[in-house]
Amino acid sequence: MRFRTAAPLLLLAVLLAPACGKKGDLQPPLVLRPQPAESLKAIQQGNRVLLEWANPTTATDGRPLAGIAEIEVWLETRPDPPPPGAPKGDFSSRAKRVGGVVPEPAAPVSSWIYHLDPAGWKQRLFVFAVRARESRKSRLSEFSNEAVVKPQAVPLPPTEPQAGVFEDRIEIRWTPASKNFDGSAAPAGQGTTVVRTEAGGPPKRLTPLPVGGAVFQDKEFAFGRTYRYVLRSTTTLAAGFLESDDSAAVEVKPADTFPPAAPAGISIAAGPEFLTLIWDANAEKDLAGYHVWRRAGESGEFVRLTSAPLLETTYTDRSVEKNKTYFYAITVVDAAGNASPRSAAVSETIKGPIHPPSSSPGCCASLRAAS
Numbered sequence: 001m002r003f004r005t006a007a008p009l010l011l012l013a014v015l016l017a018p019a020c021g022k023k024g025d026l027q028p029p030l031v032l033r034p035q036p037a038e039s040l041k042a043i044q045q046g047n048r049v050l051l052e053w054a055n056p057t058t059a060t061d062g063r064p065l066a067g068i069a070e071i072e073v074w075l076e077t078r079p080d081p082p083p084p085g086a087p088k089g090d091f092s093s094r095a096k097r098v099g100g101v102v103p104e105p106a107a108p109v110s111s112w113i114y115h116l117d118p119a120g121w122k123q124r125l126f127v128f129a130v131r132a133r134e135s136r137k138s139r140l141s142e143f144s145n146e147a148v149v150k151p152q153a154v155p156l157p158p159t160e161p162q163a164g165v166f167e168d169r170i171e172i173r174w175t176p177a178s179k180n181f182d183g184s185a186a187p188a189g190q191g192t193t194v195v196r197t198e199a200g201g202p203p204k205r206l207t208p209l210p211v212g213g214a215v216f217q218d219k220e221f222a223f224g225r226t227y228r229y230v231l232r233s234t235t236t237l238a239a240g241f242l243e244s245d246d247s248a249a250v251e252v253k254p255a256d257t258f259p260p261a262a263p264a265g266i267s268i269a270a271g272p273e274f275l276t277l278i279w280d281a282n283a284e285k286d287l288a289g290y291h292v293w294r295r296a297g298e299s300g301e302f303v304r305l306t307s308a309p310l311l312e313t314t315y316t317d318r319s320v321e322k323n324k325t326y327f328y329a330i331t332v333v334d335a336a337g338n339a340s341p342r343s344a345a346v347s348e349t350i351k352g353p354i355h356p357p358s359s360s361p362g363c364c365a366s367l368r369a370a371s
Contacts, residue, residue: 032059034132034141037071042128042147045232046154046245047181049114049126053144055103056132067135073099073112074143078125080150091129091146118182121151153180155190155233157247158214163229167258170218170227174247177233181244191237192216195246197228210234210241223256223336256336260284263330263340268348274318275348279330281313286335292317293342295327302329302342309333322352 035056043050051073058064076095103110114128129143158174165171172194177186191210195203196218206218221227228251233244265280277292289309293302294317305317320326326349329342 032061032063033139034059034065034068034134036142037130037132037144040128040130040144040147042126042149044116044149044151044154045243046157047116047118048245049116049128049149049151050111051114051128051130051147052109052111053130055107055110056141059134065134067105068103068132069135069138070133071101071103071110071112071130072097072133072140073101073114074129074131075114076127078127080123080125091127091143095127095129116151116181121182125150152235152242153182153184153187154235154242155180155186155244157244158192158231158233159247161229161231161247161250163250163252165252165254168219170221170252170254172216172218172229172231172250174214174231176214177244186233187235189236191234191241193232193234193243194218195230195232197230198225203230209239210237212237221254223254226251226253256286256334256338259338260287260332260334260340263290263332263343266328266330266343266346268328268346270348270350273320273322273350274316275320275326275328275350276314276316277328277330277346278314279343282332282340284332284334288333288335290315291331291333291339293329293331295345296324297327298325302327320350322350325349 035058037056038054040051040053053071055068055071056065074091074095075098076091098114099112101110101112114126116126126149128147128149129145131143132141133139134141155177156179158176160175162173163170164173174192176190176192180186191212192207192214193210194206194216196206197203206220207216218227218229228249230246230249232246234241260282261284263279263282267278269276269278279290289311290306290313291309292305292315294305295302306315317326317328325347327345327347329345331342332340
């Protein structure tokens, strides 16, 4: 009887033995932070440093973020070159916060501008990093990659930009900068870049490399559109240049007020009862057609024969009389309604027999009656 009572107790003790062992160390709860911002870039433009980065979209466990309350911008300045024995602490212990950005909802990229002190940038390295604060519990990400800028003396923007409209180009002129943003003399080898914006579209750099001098010709334009130009000085004419801030903008809406050239190469051929004109085609891209003008005799005004512009370069006039000389000229019109001067005139006469007065009885009777 005792054996039967002890057996269940022994079995229970065996089953409970693992639960009575030593407990493991307690682990801190996992803190879910935003992933760090990525691809931070920093570029000097004039006395500004332009920062741009990719905003994080997930937490460290891969789940989507509810939102980003702010992107903090941090800066560390270092002597360049560093003094002997300079400490090598990490970025977070040496940097200070210099600004912040509240990104647009779901914006993939954010940017920020840091202004250089004209008197405090020389022989310094500017090291930037950013970190994200999520909107629900204000938890901070780790710092992004570091972006390093070694500032240079960049010229001020060009001044007095002007635009002139010509038949085949818009010509931009300006006065080059004489000083850098810190007041020092601008470099002798500076150049200029030209940036154009059209109808609210994105800016387009028209000069892959800077141009020298103080004039630029924009030949890729269309009449009737509005263009806005800004200019930037550069530190050099070669690749690797730095740019200034934008100059004052100059806006232009080119209008086509330029008449085509007068047609040339006009020849004329006489048929039995008609005159045919042939001429060379004009080269204007916006050509709308040709008009033919005629004058009978050496004097008088030219009269236009065509009611609508001709697309062909030939015309036959059948309303002519024999033994009468006709003078012809050609004009060309473009799509804007501009008309060329009249071409040089050409003339021709259709020759025909001259009949003597009729000797019919009726005719003679009439003459006698008149006498």
